[in-house]
Amino acid sequence: MTAILSSSRRSKPASLDPLMRLVADDMQAVNAVILNRMQSEVPLIPELAGHLISSGGKRMRPMLMLACSRLIGQPETVHYKLAAAIEFIHTATLLHDDVVDHSDLRRGKRTANNIWGNGPTVLVGDFLLSRAFEMMVESGSLRALDILANAAAVITQGEVDQLVSQYQVETDEPRYLSIIGAKTAVLFAASCRIAAVMAGCSDILEQNLANYGQYLGIAFQLVDDAIDYMSDSETMGKGVGDDFRDGKVTLPVILAYKRGDDKDRIFWREAIEGRRISNEDLMIAKDLLVKTDALTDTLKRAHEYGDKAMSSLKAFPDNAVKEALLETVEFTIARAY
Known part of the structure; x- marks a missing residue:
């Protein structure tokens, strides 16, 4: 484990609590905006959203x-x-993702598409995107509008790229990192960059904050990839092995396939193509991931990106906010343990 993410940094487990406490009052104001802007004369829209x-x-x-x-x-x-x-963009992508992935659970609850169907779910996602763009325009910042509009486009490109790579077990690590850099990390990066833009920071500090968000987002997704094979549905809030059954080629699978023998690769091809997705097959997959150190090395990659995220904050003064942002990285990695 790298030194910067060592458990010796603090005497108790990393938590999001410091971050949440620091922005608690601000988030109350944000939640009021969210509640107001999700309203519509069509009752189904605020109900589903x-x-x-x-x-x-x-x-x-x-x-x-x-x-x-x-x-x-x-x-x-x-x-x-x-x-x-930002939250509306994220929520819209989740609504659309659940339709594409045919998901039944998210955060331990039935998905919107499972309750209301695909059509209403997609359209409410579109409604939230429209509301997001309204608020971007109202901000009066063309830079903020440009950053978030670009992020929304990149997220969609990443989702399409992931859809195209579905069932393709030969997907390599660089392409996969490109996919998650787009579909997950770009909104983290945009969220942090906008803070610098609105404060009129230098280009260097703006890029530092964007890098923090980008690296944190990649680490976040890599941990999620590992947890899909390590955790349980109560912890995850979704079905265990969903990525496996959906034919998603995530980094643990990429590493296990590359390192496996001919028999292992036959199994992975059949599994990713949807021909080996029983509970017993999931157990075989988990054994192969352990045998090839695929889970260990996926989390090692997450640590490396976590280190990069923390290093991106070196230029900022030491204070409670910086410490909370550093602990957020530690918390992101610690979810796997």
Whole structure:
């Protein structure tokens, strides 16, 4: 384990609590904006959107934006609109993802598409994206609008790229890192970058915050990839082995396939193509991931990106906000243990 993420940094387990406490008042204001902007004369829209928005997500991306704003200044009303826009973009992508993935569970609750069907779920996702763009325009910052609009486009490209790579077990590690850099990390990066933009920071500090978000987002996704094979549905809030059964080629699978023998590779091809997805097959997959050190090395990669995220904050002064942002990285990695 690398030194910067060593458990010796603190005497108790890493937590999101410091970050949440620092932005608690700001998040109350953001939540009020979210509640107001998800309203519609069509009752199904706030009902369906509210199902996911109120389902227990930590709202990590808007919290990061607000914390980064506090690192370099003080959040104002415009920050709350941008934070709400970030959460709407994220929520819309989740609604669309669940339709594409045919998911039945998210955060331990039935998905919107499972309750209301695919059509309404996709359209409410579109509604939230529209509301997000309204708030971006209202911010009065063309740079913020450009950053978030670009992030929304990149996320979609990443999702399409992942869909194209589904069932393709020969996907290599560089392409996979490119996919998760787009579909997951880019919104983390945009959230942090916007804080610098709104504060009028130098290009160097702006890039440092964007790097922090990007590296944190990649680490976050890599940990999720490992947890899919390590945890249980109560902990994860979704079905164990969902990635496996959906034919998703994540980094643990990429590493195990590359390192396996001919028999192992036959198994992985059949599994990813949907011909070996029973509970027994999932156990075989887990054994192969352990045998090839695929899970260990996936988490090692997550540690490496976590280190990069923490190093990106070196230029900022030491204070409670910076410490909370550093602990957020530690918490992200610790979810796997």
